[in-house]
Amino acid sequence: MRRPLTRVALAVSLNLRTYLRLQATSTSKVCINLPNINTFLSWDVTKLKQLLPDSGAELGNVNELDAELVRRLRDLVGVSNGTLDTRSMAILAFLYIYLSVFAGSGELPSLTVSVWSELPTGAGLGSSAAYSVCLAAALLSASGTIPSLLSDQESTARWGEVEMELINRWAFQGERIIHGNPSGVDNAVGTWGGILRYHSGKITPLNRVPMLRILLTNTKVPRSTKVLVAGVKDKMNKFPSIINPVLESVNAVSCTCEQTLSEMTNDTPTPEHYNILEELIDINQHHLNVMGVGHPALDTLCRVTLARGLHSKLTGAGGGGCGITLLRPETECSVIQNTIQDLRDCGYDCWETSVGAEGVQQHSPLAFKEEALEVLARY
């Protein structure tokens, strides 16, 4: 039986976006272009139709993963059960959402979907969720399940609450395919943006969000969310009396952090607020090490930034990938530049950004970031 998660977590959106372009075609093919993972594939619509059960209406249940459809898709893609292969997971998530969303209409349309992301793939920044949210929003919109929002004048628009809820649910199915037993917090952040509080499956956006500057560092150490999450679960099962109190303490960190963030938005942020956030970052990083999701490269990140007076922690499932470093308002430009250089000297990618960006949106081609448009226009 799955233990209900009763602890609080806070999740924060980043200002790095995933872009999806969907073109209706008359080729009788479904094509997917995923330049980030060098994957370009197509299938005949007739072949995909054979995967649908006799009554298409049986599909399309947004609350449960259809194990039989997943099995058929695995056969089609040629993967065995426990595969963690980047490409296969991305393709399975796409085909699963495509077939489920269009099954009810009885017709599978030919189309070309191209996705390109500014997020590093599989590095602890929720790239799988951003990918799944884009797929869900685009396919639901193409099927007419949610409206297409853009009029001639409007270049960017957001869906209403009901549509966002549906996008989030379908994205969660994509996350399930990609990473096994996800909490749903990453797809919620991708859908709604901002900062979210997660408790027992209930997701509440924080009303107001302070502006926080951070450094984002990619150690480039490869890791798999699926494997790391399974590892923590194993530890919980093996040493419940040891790990449960750690999770309780993580919960208390989330609550104290939430209170501090709320004070920072109600009053002017003070140096003391930043001191508290820094201590919480350090404590949480130690928790994550105890849970077995640290990595020597992440320890290096923490050590190198602390030498410049800055505090860091891992992101996402850990085990390598990315970490964040909190910047204080008074942190001098030279300190930031020197820290970035130190981290680049370690072989890491590092850049400055801020937290709390918008969630999923529909853009007209004109409102696409130029770089994204340039990449996606190739397909």
Ligand SMILES: Nc1ncnc2c1ncn2[C@@H]1O[C@H](COP(=O)(O)OP(=O)(O)OP(=O)(O)O)[C@@H](O)[C@H]1O
């Ligand atoms: N831009 C993209 N194009 C295609 N597939 C992607 C893209 N981004 C993510 N994916 C899919 O998501 C998988 C990575 O998901 P995973 O959950 O392991 O990492 P993450 O989401 O980046 O990190 P975390 O879950 O720890 O925050 C990839 O293997 C790929 O299947």
Ligand SMILES: C[C@@](O)(CCO)CC(=O)[O-]
């Ligand atoms: C590690 C994890 O918290 C998120 C990965 O970004 C797993 C989850 O919430 O499903």
Ligand SMILES: [Mg+2]
């Ligand atoms: Mg993920």
